[in-house]
Amino acid sequence: MPIRFDPKHGLIVYLTVGDPSLDATRAIALAAIDAGAAVIELGVPFSDPLADGPVIQRAMERAVARGVRLADVLQMAREIRAERPAAGLVIFSYLNPILRYGLKRFADDAAAAGVDGVLATDMIVEEAGEYLAELARAGLAPIFLAAPTSPDDRLEAIATHSKGFVYAISRTGITGTQQTLTSNAAALVARIRRWTGPQGQGLPVAVGFGISNAEHVAQVAEFADAAVVGSAIVELIERATSQNGAETAPAAVARFIKGLRLPQAALAR
Amino acid sequence: MVRDFQRIISIEMKQQILEKEGRLPSAVIACVGGGSNAIGAFYEFIQDRQVRLIGVEAGGRGTELGEHAARFKGGAPGVLQGTFSYVLQDADGQIALTHSVSAGLDYASIGPEHAALHDSGRAEYVSQDDAAALGAVVKLARTEGILPALESAHAVAEALRLAPTLPAREILVVNLSGRGDKDMGILARELKL
Ligand SMILES: Cc1ncc(COP(=O)(O)O)c(C=O)c1O
Numbered sequence A: 001m002p003i004r005f006d007p008k009h010g011l012i013v014y015l016t017v018g019d020p021s022l023d024a025t026r027a028i029a030l031a032a033i034d035a036g037a038a039v040i041e042l043g044v045p046f047s048d049p050l051a052d053g054p055v056i057q058r059a060m061e062r063a064v065a066r067g068v069r070l071a072d073v074l075q076m077a078r079e080i081r082a083e084r085p086a087a088g089l090v091i092f093s094y095l096n097p098i099l100r101y102g103l104k105r106f107a108d109d110a111a112a113a114g115v116d117g118v119l120a121t122d123m124i125v126e127e128a129g130e131y132l133a134e135l136a137r138a139g140l141a142p143i144f145l146a147a148p149t150s151p152d153d154r155l156e157a158i159a160t161h162s163k164g165f166v167y168a169i170s171r172t173g174i175t176g177t178q179q180t181l182t183s184n185a186a187a188l189v190a191r192i193r194r195w196t197g198p199q200g201q202g203l204p205v206a207v208g209f210g211i212s213n214a215e216h217v218a219q220v221a222e223f224a225d226a227a228v229v230g231s232a233i234v235e236l237i238e239r240a241t242s243q244n245g246a247e248t249a250p251a252a253v254a255r256f257i258k259g260l261r262l263p264q265a266a267l268a269r
Numbered sequence B: 001m002v003r004d005f006q007r008i009i010s011i012e013m014k015q016q017i018l019e020k021e022g023r024l025p026s027a028v029i030a031c032v033g034g035g036s037n038a039i040g041a042f043y044e045f046i047q048d049r050q051v052r053l054i055g056v057e058a059g060g061r062g063t064e065l066g067e068h069a070a071r072f073k074g075g076a077p078g079v080l081q082g083t084f085s086y087v088l089q090d091a092d093g094q095i096a097l098t099h100s101v102s103a104g105l106d107y108a109s110i111g112p113e114h115a116a117l118h119d120s121g122r123a124e125y126v127s128q129d130d131a132a133a134l135g136a137v138v139k140l141a142r143t144e145g146i147l148p149a150l151e152s153a154h155a156v157a158e159a160l161r162l163a164p165t166l167p168a169r170e171i172l173v174v175n176l177s178g179r180g181d182k183d184m185g186i187l188a189r190e191l192k193l
Helices: A022-034 A054-065 A070-083 A095-101 A103-113 A129-138 A152-161 A184-196 A214-221 A231-244 A246-259 B002-006 B008-021 B036-045 B112-120 B130-144 B150-165 B180-190
Strands: A010-016 A039-043 A088-093 A117-120 A166-169 A205-208 A226-229 B027-031 B052-060 B076-080 B083-087 B123-129 B172-174
Touching: A010 A022, A010 A054, A010 A088, A010 A205, A010 A231, A010 A246, A022 A039, A022 A070, A022 A231, A022 A246, A039 A054, A039 A070, A054 A231, A070 A088, A070 A095, A070 A103, A088 A095, A095 A103, A095 A117, A095 B076, A103 A129, A152 A184, A166 A184, A184 A205, A214 A226, A231 A246, B002 B008, B002 B036, B008 B036, B027 B036, B027 B150, B036 B052, B036 B112, B052 B130, B052 B150, B083 B112, B112 B123, B123 B130, B123 B150, B130 B150, B130 B180, B150 B172, B150 B180
Parallel strands: A010 A039, A010 A226, A039 A088, A088 A117, A166 A205, A205 A226, B027 B052, B027 B172, B052 B123
Antiparallel strands: B076 B083
């Protein structure tokens, strides 16, 4: 499936696979897709998640402790793909589990599972020759992260080697929720579009890190093609699970996602 | 960058040994945590092929994953914190925990220039365990009046192992990367002082 975004509110949802359980993640992913998520990022649990803030770190620790592996994430992708053929599915991983699994074997198995794209947080475009070749061979879209601190030559390389979408980081630092979006995000997206083309055309640009409510999503929609919501949903899952049990998490996530689409009237202040 | 700053160690080592002995040492021995003191001690000698370069990792208290920090023996190529090198990890690529009596050698990866020196065969990497390092602290303190850091004591332990196997005229240079004053708490506990 090609990755496609609703022009008004493209939404990408990040989940740490296996937190609180594989069954729960599967049910949450299906509920998120039905509630309007265009793309699900399936996060591979990793012992040293150095780009992540405390919320996702906790989720990763729990999932690693449960023994959730890259192979389980690929199996989950296969199951979600079977149930929701039109959803975008991206494997979101640190590089080491992929290298250990074997780059070629990973590309083959991810493609066979019906995965659309791969975002490896600590894979930099300058070192990505073999990685890009394997993903291209398997028909997978490489997605790279662009930061407000990336100079133009890096942005150009990131934009020209990414497929599916470019992931613009809203600010410097690690993942986690925040109160207000900085103006860095809009400026970064404008810079990236020099190589991807104008909004609505060419390669989409998504904005993530810190997007946690309807107001953020609406702000992002003004200049980007999609918003990525991660920590806010992982934290919601954590809270729903501890307060009411894991079986309540899918409905809670669906409600939250629907709430991210404020009616246009509420925004026209 | 670390290597460029740390290389002052081998610049001075070379000057001083040539001044004092008029010849190069047979071997330079240094402990390896992240790898900074060792790369600094090795760097100016890399071109001098007759000088053995010996890095000493922490053998900890056992050979199982989690019980040591011997990356070359127990690790596999991988990426940790943005660097491709030898990494202690499990079959799924999760980074392993490490153990050493010295805090400074307790790290799951190793500076990538050491990985290159290892793979090219220019440097050798061995390990010394907790007990050998503690023994070396005591020995150096009693014989020379020098209290080495527990990290550096791993290099001393390797020198103590190697020296009796070599002819007496050979020179070993051991890099004492730090002082043991900072380790008195651990030494008191481990040696029941
Ligand atoms: C005295 C001393 N030596 C050696 C090390 C190990 O580090 P490296 O291998 O980077 O020299 C440390 C680390 O803290 C240290 O404190």
